[in-house]
Amino acid sequence: MNATQPASHSTAYSGQEAQTATDAAIDRTRLPDDKVLLRAAVDLTRDLHTAKPGIYWPDMLGSALIGYAALAGAILTDKTWLAILLGLVAVQALYRALLFIHEISHMHRDALPGFRSVWNLLVGIPMLTPSFMYEDGHTIHHSRTKYGTPEDPEYLPLALMKPWSLPVFLLIALLAPPALMIRFGILAPLGLIFPAIRKMNWERFSTLAINPDYRRRPPAEAKRRWYILLETGASIWALALFASIPLLGWRPLLVALAVFSVVAVLNQLRTLVAHLWENQGEPMTVTAQYLDSVNVPPPGIAAAMWAPVGLRFHALHHLLPSMPYHSLGEAHRRLSAHLGADSTYLQANYTGMIPLVGRIAASTMRARNTDKSA
Incomplete structure (x- = not known):
């Protein structure tokens, strides 16, 4: 799902105009920590860090049940309009x-x-995205010293790249489901025979990364067995999907792939507006990382659809990464009320997806104009 591979984190800019265009990003990178904000984030939320089973289990199980039922209906119906409607329900739930x-x-x-x-x-496993594909890489993304640097698998300076980078970044997600079938159904079995394929598969295709230069290190010994079990399960499922074609025909697989592709694009669009993507590779303070991230708080309801499970509070999540998703709304209310309208905290709040996409797109256009004038 890598969108582009720039020569460096500042390839889109050159010369004096590039310096002018990136002043804000550089200032944010050098921003010292707001100790009042960081202390308030800790002190005001001490009672909000317990994950509640009564929320997690029904939410996850209900979403999966609705999603698979709608997907089955989309596969089985012979009415195009109903298949599309059920497909959209499946997309949102899954x-x-x-x-x-x-x-x-x-x-x-x-x-x-x-x-x-x-x-x-x-x-x-059914969506060919077992948890090991996210766990270790996401930990690096939250590292104080590695966020936004070339070592971060989940960061690219998208706002400082070429305009064509954004549509490529989104459209490449359409290929994610068939790519995952190849990764688990073909490359993983071949890796049992060929060590070079196994090594490549792990380093390059076992992390949900957007940084094309990221290479995953071997897993810790304590996690190795668990990861092998997950990969084996995903490989068996991918092989079963391939085997279903002569038995069931192409329709079930194609409908499922279409639904999963839309899910992947929706997630990629959410990723596009989860950060401002203005860092050029330097380590950032926690406050700088927070301001490079995005909250889209209520009262708007659309963000609950495209950034569910608490991800509409993505900047707040970077302040308090271990806080359960169901507590983020209350944490946001407390911090907003305590710190006030002029606080650093509210500077990470945005009104919606469209203004954020527009901001990032405008930044890439400045990069294009800079290249033309250079």
Whole structure:
């Protein structure tokens, strides 16, 4: 799902005009930590860090059940309009179910016993996105010293790249489902025979990364067995999908791939507006990381659809990464009321997806104009 591969994190800019165009990003990179904000984030939310099983389990199970039922209906119906309607329901429900992978990556192993395993069985493996594809890489993304640097698998300076980078970044997500079938159904079995393929598969195709230069390190010994089990399950499922074609025909697989492709594009669009993407590779303070991230808080309701499971509070999540998704709304209310309208905290709030896309697109256009005048 890599969109582009720039020569460096500043290839889109050159000369004096490039310097002018990126002043704001550089200033944010050098921004010192707002200690009042960081202290308030800790002090005001001490009671909000317990994951509630009564919220997690029904939300995840209900989303998966609705999603698969709608998908089955879309496959079985012979009415085009109904197939499209059920497909859209499946997209929204399975998208929500899939995004629990983000919660799992931050979840302590003793919190919600069995949740990680059940999610992998019901969602991660059937959607060919087992949790190991997110857990380790996402931890790096939250590292104070590695966020926004070339070592971050989930960061590209998209706002400083060429205009064509944005549509490519989104459209490449359409290929994710068939690519995952190849990764688990072909490359993984071949990796049992050829060590070079196994090494390539792990380093390059085992992390949900957008940084094309990222290479994953071998797993820690304590996690190796768990990762092997997940990869084996996903490989068996991918092979079963290939085997279903002569038995069931192409329609079931093509409808499922179409639904999963829309899910992937929706997630890629959410990723596009999760950050401002203005860092050029330098380490950033926690406050700078926060301001390079995005909150789209209520009262708008659209963000609850395209950024579910708490991801509409993505900047707040970077302040408090271990906070359960169901507590982020209350944490936001407390911090907003306590810190006031002129605080650093509210500077990460935006009104919706369209203004954010427009901001990033405008930045890429400045990069194009700079190249033309250079």
